[in-house]
Amino acid sequence: MPLAKDVALKVPAVRRLKEDRDALRTEVTQLTRETEKLRRQLILERDETSYDYVFIVTYGRTGSTLLQGLLNSIPGYLIRGENDGALEWMFESHRRMNKRIGTKQGSQPVNPWFGLDNYSPQEAADSIRRHLQQVFIKPEPDTRVTGFKEIRWWRRDLVETLEFTRQVFPGARFVLNTRNPEDVARSKWWAKYERDEALAKIADYDARLERAHRELGDLTYPLHYDDYVADPGVFEGLFTWLGESFDREQVDRVMATRHSVG
Template sequence: MADPVTLAQRARSVQRVGRRLLARRARRHEVEKFIFVVGYGRSGSTLVQAILGTMDGCHIAGENLGAVFALAQAHARLADVAARYGLGPAPPEHPWFGAFEIDPDSIGRRLAALIVDEVMRPPRGTRIAGFKEIRWLDERQDLATSLDFLKRYLAPARFVLNVRDPEAVVRSAWWRDHPRDAALAKIAGWNAALEAVAAADPQHCYLLRYEDFTQGPDRLAPLFAFLDESFDRTAIDRVLGCRLTHAGVPS
């Protein structure tokens, strides 16, 4: 049996964990909207992240190696299991025993809470939370599944789809080791995919071209109108005037 001191230490540890969980939950409920930056390597997504950070109470987290997309895909698979094999109770010897108990909506809400609390981790006072990622279009990902999950469980959600001229992208050091023609074709395909997404869902998606907004702050006014946020020209001008460093991390 544990001694009284050990029991007291365990109790205090449990209390600390409980307080942290409650604090995170409180911060989650302070968030009014979510914004996600959709880009690819050297599309300008880090600059877009910084521009969005000029909004009052905005916390746009950095990349997560596509971990959020894996959670969205896991949710989609479980929803498929429930739809196909969870139509009614099954005996213990059935290969899909337990599928009837799967609740996709409950799983989606809990995964969304996990994403906010443990991936975005918005500080107290955050009105707008989100993240930027460059792996939305990787072959291993399903863009539509990820967008649908975030729109449903982190609403209201808005997506800034960041594209750039393929010729400018392939000139960056990050693309140096890729065969030029293959890289140009891949980036052009990604641009076309994001343009199609924006055209199909203008309520949630805004197409932002690097060549446009780097011409000056005023080119970003329509983006802020789309997001229904104040446009701070001075703050954005400062961001555009700063040279960004990536510390060896692709973005």
């Protein structure tokens, strides 16, 4: 058979195979998108209060990313990283609005505060939870405990901020993390401060964390970076507080993985 005729007979078949392949790829892509959309919808429809919440409360360069990795090694845990203090900024707005309730009447269209009478602090807290959950936390289908770690809690009274966090995230608990002040102050993260200023800030943060532990009690669990780096067995108490099984081998694997501590 002449070569030209042989090629002519084969090209349509090859073309059909290519078209079938492209159609299959398109179908798979569409199915993947629909599956992801359904997965996200199922998560959004799940009651946000059905999760347990844990937050890491600390300041910069204390080993909080290591703690984040440790908690995420527990099946069903999803502890996100920092969000630039989004919750604290929302708390400021919430606090200001609460001060206006009862002092400004907004029931009539002629009033400059029209609509304020409809403001509900609890509805606002629920809305903040939904926003943070949908935008920052984004739980997965197998998530049962979630939250985030944050180093920016210091604009206002820490106890008040954590109590507000529990209003937004019912049942929330807090891991309070500290580190040797001299080591913290030497890190590049703190280089913008003079040494004495850095140490003063760290001392202030440590004092606030100590007060939070005194006043909130078992809702908090204090940890010190130098203690658990020297002996990862220290984490057994944390796991007991969380109500989780302590797997020393898994903990050692996490500790052997480099995290952003320096």
